[in-house]
Amino acid sequence: MNTTRNVVIVGASVAGLTTAVTLRTLGYDGRLTLIGDEPHTPYDRPPLSKQILAGTWEPDRITLRTDEELSALDAELLFGRSATGLDIAAGRVLLDGGDSVSYGSLVIATGVNPCRLPGTDLAGVHLLRTLDDALALRAALLRGPKVAVVGAGFLGAEAAAAARGMGLDVTLIDPRPVPMRRQFGDRVGALVGQLHQDHGVSVRCGTGVNQFLEIDGRVTGLELTDGIKLDADLVVVAVGAAPATGWLRGSGLLLTNGVECDATCRAAPGVYAAGDVASWHNSHFDAPMRLEHRLNATEQAQAVARNLLGEELPFAPVPYFWTDQYDARIQAYGVFPADADLAVLHGELENRRFVAAYGHRGRVVGVLGWNCPRELRKLRQLVVDRAPWSSIGAQECLTAAW
Numbered sequence: 001m002n003t004t005r006n007v008v009i010v011g012a013s014v015a016g017l018t019t020a021v022t023l024r025t026l027g028y029d030g031r032l033t034l035i036g037d038e039p040h041t042p043y044d045r046p047p048l049s050k051q052i053l054a055g056t057w058e059p060d061r062i063t064l065r066t067d068e069e070l071s072a073l074d075a076e077l078l079f080g081r082s083a084t085g086l087d088i089a090a091g092r093v094l095l096d097g098g099d100s101v102s103y104g105s106l107v108i109a110t111g112v113n114p115c116r117l118p119g120t121d122l123a124g125v126h127l128l129r130t131l132d133d134a135l136a137l138r139a140a141l142l143r144g145p146k147v148a149v150v151g152a153g154f155l156g157a158e159a160a161a162a163a164r165g166m167g168l169d170v171t172l173i174d175p176r177p178v179p180m181r182r183q184f185g186d187r188v189g190a191l192v193g194q195l196h197q198d199h200g201v202s203v204r205c206g207t208g209v210n211q212f213l214e215i216d217g218r219v220t221g222l223e224l225t226d227g228i229k230l231d232a233d234l235v236v237v238a239v240g241a242a243p244a245t246g247w248l249r250g251s252g253l254l255l256t257n258g259v260e261c262d263a264t265c266r267a268a269p270g271v272y273a274a275g276d277v278a279s280w281h282n283s284h285f286d287a288p289m290r291l292e293h294r295l296n297a298t299e300q301a302q303a304v305a306r307n308l309l310g311e312e313l314p315f316a317p318v319p320y321f322w323t324d325q326y327d328a329r330i331q332a333y334g335v336f337p338a339d340a341d342l343a344v345l346h347g348e349l350e351n352r353r354f355v356a357a358y359g360h361r362g363r364v365v366g367v368l369g370w371n372c373p374r375e376l377r378k379l380r381q382l383v384v385d386r387a388p389w390s391s392i393g394a395q396e397c398l399t400a401a402w
């Protein structure tokens with residue numbers, strides 16, 4: 001069979017589904033199989049920690065395609081099935097029931113799995129990755145518990161905001177000095193911390209979790225590394241995620257940080273990866289990259305579909321992501337290295353209405369907008385152009401420890 005006449009996609013969320021849709025849109029009329037281990041029709045994840053947790057959206061609103069649209073794909077949909085192995089020499093994906101599916105071309109889009117801490121299995125402890133996780137967490141929050149959120153990255157910060165929005169007593173804990181430091185650095189991270197404090201969250205940064213406290217298998221609190229003991233009836237663990245590559249062990253693919261790919265997102269002849277699981281060389285930044293962002297999953301899947309059909313062009317996007325917390329929408333284009341310089345281009349940090357540029361090795365590598373979507377869109381071009389850092393006219397330039 002011609003390699004482009006039998007495409008199998010593993011992972012049926014945004015990256016996997018977008019690959020399938022793009023292939024059909026581009027005229028691919030061969031065999032198409034989409035395998036996903038979740039029982040649900042593919043759905044969108046960003047609303048899970050926002051509208052679904054807050055209860056403002058019903059789950060059917062986050063469905064990515066209707067049943068009619070899915071059947072129009074003319075694909076074999078194996079939902080509720082897990083890929084358990086990959087035999088590249090034989091061109092086969094092994095499945096949970098012991099059967100297998102042959103492929104001519106394979107797309108790996110299995111995303112990431114949430115990291116766990118010792119204690120995650122206790123009753124009252126929640127992870128947040130799937131629709132089922134979000135619905136279970138929402139139901140538990142409705143019982144009015146005292147909440148501790150471990151990890152103040154995107155997910156933890158959004159979960160804390162949602163819980164606080166329900167009027168609950170919330171503590172946000174992170175071993176780093178400020179929330180979202182890994183994403184945005186110290187200066188903007190401190191503003192995120194202030195935002196949460198202003199909304200009544202107890203922010204405990206610079207301290208980790210020593211152990212989960214429990215009675216009869218149910219969490220009752222946390223002992224922190226500074227010795228403090230916190231009461232909590234519900235704990236959200238949001239301490240990052242790891243690429244879902246367990247099923248690829250022994251396949252011969254390089255799995256250092258997700259599925260390692262070249263600049264065209266190809267991991268091996270006829271094998272591509274897209275979305276959160278894929279690590280590739282982004283030539284725009286001349287750097288290896290693996291992103292856990294919604295827009296990247298879509299754009300990378302579209303690029304993979306084109307490359308699979310013969311385009312073979314590098315995928316070199318300027319990443320975009322956002323987070324919603326209370327009345328704040330923080331949007332970011334580009335990359336935000338830990339040792340970047342920061343300059344305010346519009347507005348003021350203290351007002352929490354601004355656009356800031358991040359400079360690294362003499363170039364603008366990122367722009368971040370806090371409740372400034374219009375200004376941010378204009379300034380995005382600085383990252384696209386890799387503008388010299390010396391060329392930006394900043395109101396406030398903070399080259400030291402931002």
Ligand SMILES: Cc1cc2nc3c(=O)[nH]c(=O)nc-3n(C[C@H](O)[C@H](O)[C@H](O)COP(=O)(O)OP(=O)(O)OC[C@H]3O[C@@H](n4cnc5c(N)ncnc54)[C@H](O)[C@@H]3O)c2cc1C
Nearest residue numbers: 011013014015037045046082083110111275276292293294
């Ligand atoms: C709660 C939450 C909020 C988010 N909010 C934002 C946001 O505000 N902004 C933003 O930019 N991004 C956000 N993201 C990230 C964004 O949702 C992801 O980048 C996006 O979902 C990645 O899509 P994906 O298809 O690559 O992976 P995933 O969405 O993880 O999908 C992978 C799919 O593959 C399945 N799978 C895994 N292993 C196997 C296997 N062996 N066999 C079969 N199927 C398998 C998984 O179950 C899953 O359904 C958020 C993520 C979460 C969890």
